[in-house]
Amino acid sequence: MIKYLGSKRVLVPVLGAMAEAAGARTAVDLFSGTTRVAQEFKRRGIHTTAADRATYTGVLAGCYIATDARAVDREHLAAVLADLQATPPVRGYVTETFCEQARYFQPKNGMRIDAIRQRIEDEHAGTELYPVLLTSLLEAADRVDSTTGIQMAYLKDWAPRSMRDLELRVPVLLDGPGASVTGDVMQTVGMLPAVDLCYVDPPYNQHRYFANYHVWETLVRWDAPDHYGVACKRVDVRDDETRSVFNSRRTMPAALADVLSRIRARTVILSYNDESWITVPQMAGMLRDSGHEAVEVFAFDSKRYVGAQIGIHNPAGKKVGAVSHLRNTEYVFVAGGAQAVRDVAAGLADGAGGQRSRVLDRTAAALGTLSTGP
Template sequence: MIKYIGSKRALIPWIVKTVSRIDQVTPLRRVVDLFSGSARVGHALKAQGFYVIANDHNAYAHVLAQALIGADARAYPRSKIQPVLERLAALKPKAGWFTQTYCVKARYFQPRNGARIEAIREAIEEYQADPTLRAILLTSLLLAADKVDSTTGVQMAYLKRWAPRAWNELQLAYPPLLPGPGEAHLSDALEAAGALEGDLFYLDPPYNSHSYLGNYHVWETLVRFDSPTTYGVAQKRSDVRERKSPFNSKKEARFALERLLARIKAPHLVLSFSDEGFFRPEEIEALLGGWGFVVRLCRTHRRYVGARIGIYNPQGVKVGRVSHTQNREFLFVASQKRAVASALAEEEPTAKLAPGR
């Protein structure tokens, strides 16, 4: 999976255990991952046998979900995909606008890798007739590019000196596809919330002012391949300034979450949040209270590497200081069934059970 701020990589066992425990009390068939991002959570839930419906409003996230959640590995086995990947990997490098923008003006990739990325990306358009295959190939390219980038995990900036991994050769590999069906949707969460149906909704909304589009604008451009106008040292897409989410605004986030919760029609909900977010745990519990019984679960988690090493200006000089290296991650489980909340509260020593309304 790609490096991702707010990634639930270390929390996956906890999240899967929580959803599986709900499933033991009351069987779940369809799980909706409304802010799918890197698709890591949806992929883990699909691996557990759940039918996963993933949604995100960014193009790169939609592509990842198409491959890692929507694609059936039985229909797209390694034997079918590997020859295509080998053909793409053998293409002659092509240093065009992508290489100029993201390897010369900015330094996200070594130019030799950037030229290979550009040639491969251009060739992938030949596979538009099969959207799932196209998504699998794009996912392979995203995963390969992520392994040779020169960042701390976000694309707000790049390292002054090349990261050791940036010197490695780009290598396409068969993505970790899973057998079985799934769905991937490209939609705003507020619109999708009322349209998608599931037995459980997993919510991992943006919880502060940092935009995922701004943090991963290079992936958005690599998927769209639209040669956008850019700005700043980081060469961000110009539409980063326009495509704003209310969840990234302290002023708008509460109303957005209220509207979201009001549109979801499901008996169970799991909401992931951090103590770095706009809301205090008690505020989230109050917002979820209308759902029924609410359980608050908590874990301590290391912050992403960029936050741990500090902030540097374009000249490579450290500015400011690291405020903290850990944060608390919460899972809020809201269920119409008291038995679900009670079962979780009994198993988690850190759990807090709030009564239903």
């Protein structure tokens, strides 16, 4: 799975256990990103729909969620990837842009990416294997990149992993059906199916995934866009159409409240951390206002993303700022009927990998209607 800002890798087992405790058989992962959480739901036998805005997340969802492993000829897939692996390198857009003008990949790997990506487009576009092959290439490129995990910049010195040769691998596909929806959540939320459970992991600060992962967006779209700056970001990163209401302190709270009010799910699980623009009481209030009878909150200590640990550097690579903190608190809200919320809380009270948030003790009285579980 690709490196990703805001990844819920550590929380995935807990979120899966919550879904099971809630008795979910159908689910939506509303801001699916790398699909880690959606995969966990599918792995537990829950029919899952993964929804997100970015084109590259649609490819990942097409591979891991919408593709049923039982319908894939594994030997044929392995043979196709082996054939692609043997493609002679070609200098193209990726090599010129992301290896020579910028330094995301070693040129030897950039040429492999160029050649393999063009063959996938020429020979497999429109087929059931298309998202699987693109996912294999995305993950192969991620294993040899030279970044901290976001593509707003690259490392001053080549990362040791960038010296390796690009290697296509067969993605670990999951049995069972699923679905993928790509589009702005403000438009798609009303078109999503009614489900037992909806997991919501919204953007909640200024970090823009379209800009942070512009290389993956270009690799999937394969549109050779004009670019700007040292990071060679796509020019449409500057366009208003690629900006999200969730990346503005002014518009994010109202947008999230609107989305929550239109979700059709018996139980909602929502995660965010203490670097958000919304406080715990405000978030709990939003969930209550969207029609849920009870709300429970769990808190988890978490290490901040690697870029925050490295610190702030100027374009010349000189450290110019201090790191304010290395850890934060991840909050997980469970909202729904009182019994469903109690079932989830009871199932996770012991051995959940986290602790019940003490913030609730301070906010319950003020909110009045906030349930703190059994």
